[in-house]
Amino acid sequence: MAYVPVVFILAGMAAYTVLAGADFGAGLWTLLAPGPRGEPIRDEARHAMGPVWEANHVWLIFVLVVCWTAYPVAFGSIASTLSAPLLIAAIGIIFRGAAYALRGQGASRAAEYLFAISSVLTPFALGTAVGAIATGRVPVGNAAGNLVTSWLNPASVLTGVLAVVFCGYLAAVYLAADSIRFSERALATAFRRRALAAGLVSGALALAGLFVMRDSGLDLTHGTALVMVCVSAVAGLATLVLCWRWRFGLARLTAALAVAAVVAGWAAAQAPRFLPGLTVTQAAAGRSTLIALIIGVACGSVVLIPSLALLFTLFLRGRLDTPESHDPVHPEPAPAEAAASSPGTPPSQAGTAAPAAPPARLWGAAAAVGLVAGTGLLVFLDPAWAHALGVACLVLCAVAVFRLASSPPAP
Incomplete structure (x- = not known):
């Protein structure tokens, strides 16, 4: 039972990386698209994020709540030793949200830069925190680890950079698919190039990370961890091929799988260690607390998962598009128009509406x-x-x- 909350945490981290990571990546591409020529890219990124950018942070809150409830000693150790990167990430999320809201009201270019910089700084800080935990630089105890070198070291910095590149990679694939949906081939071409470039950079950094992490105490080259690394590599290569062939719908799935497999590989390589000298079983709270947590997560999932599924379904089908958004690629004709345009339809029936729902x-x-x-x-x-x-x-x-x-x- 002690490992059940770990599964919840890993699922939440994978969801946050795949969904919120794409939002952070959209901010990265706005930073790398300055000037009037980059305006279409910035507009598309803003449009694609509009309905979902706040909902994705539900997964971060979920991970934090499960961690401090199920593993209080480990959570206290992590939050105190890594207080600096976690504070930076929190400030980045706040500034990013404020800048995004202001940007929607026609704020100055400074608000756009604040949004873009926060979109890069937040995943970098969170990545360094993950790197510090993975390499065993967070000892048990209140602020027992070094407050600076625990997260500012080669392995942690590489993890932070990899998190930023992963975010850009996911965002480029998702935005290319969104551009195709709106028949914006020029934008899809721009994001396709970015997806291919970010995919290659991600692969190179991930390969380098295998050796850096092994030298830092996390071996991803054997057992289940190696299997997950191979799954990530195959999914990443499949994403590149699909993007090259303009199959962005499937590329979304393979890109998400490539990133989620990295999270699973990290967990497999670190198990059963939670922190140095502290296993998952030793870190777990009492049985009654774990049972209450599992029941609470199960009940909450009944509401949360269908709600998020509905949100993303409505968005992907264009139901949440604003009037100023692009028209869908294949807009469905109104019932009267469809009847009038159908060959062989008698004139008397051309204006007849379909049966009402x-x-x-x-x-x-x-x-x-x-x-x-x-x-x-x-x-x-x-x-x-x-x-x-x-x-x-x-x-x-x-x-x-x-x-x-x-x-x-x-x-």
């Missing part, structure tokens, strides 16, 4: 009834059957709200 007001009523009934049953009644029925009503409310959010707007 169930009215949105029914879903709205179901959501309202579910919320009121579920709250009332849970708050004012004590029997177990009433609580079970109340939970069912709240689930009905959630389903109705999701259905309303995913419904196309009324004509």
Whole structure:
């Protein structure tokens, strides 16, 4: 049971790297696209991040909460010894969010530079913290490690640089796919070049990192860690081939797999050590705390995962595009237009609308009834059957709200 929260932490780190990392990478490409000629690249990066840039930080919060709940001694040691890079990352996230909001209001070029620099500084600081943990530079105890050299050393700095390059690599692949969706071939070409270049740089740095990490105490060249390294290498090569052939939809998946495999390889190489002299089992909290944590994560996942899945589905389908966004590549014609354009359709039927979907007001009523009934049953009644029925009503409310959010707007 002591290892179950580790699985949660690794899953959260992989999700944060794959999703939020792409957002940080978008900021990197805005920094590397100055001047009027880079305006389309900056606009595309801003558009692609718009609906999801705040939601992705849920995974960072998830990792922190699980770590300090399940492994309090290890978390205290990490947070105290690595207080500097963690503080830098936190400040970077705050400045980045503020600059992004200001940039959306037509702020000065200085806000754009603040956004871009924060997008580079944050993954670098987080990467150095991961490198310090991986190479055993965080001893057990309150600020027991060196506050400077624990994260400013060759292995940690290389990990930070690799994190920045990985972010740029993911962002370039995702943005190329997004540009294709909007029929912006020139932008897709620009991001395709960046994806190929970032992929090659990532591969070279990852290969160098194998030797640097081995000299620093983390051997990734045997066992399960080596398998994960090979998976990452194969997925990275597949991404390059897919990008070269303009298959960006599949390239998204292989790029994410390449980065997630690196996280899994690090965990496999470090197991069972959490910190020097402290194994995962020794660092774990009491059994009752772990059970409560596992139940809490399981219950929260029922709400969190469908919500994020809905958010990304709506975004990828263009439902969250703003009026000033590009038109989709293949916009679906309105029912009347489709009927009028279909060969052999009689004129009398050309303007006939398709059968209407169930009215949105029914879903709205179901959501309202579910919320009121579920709250009332849970708050004012004590029997177990009433609580079970109340939970069912709240689930009905959630389903109705999701259905309303995913419904196309009324004509």
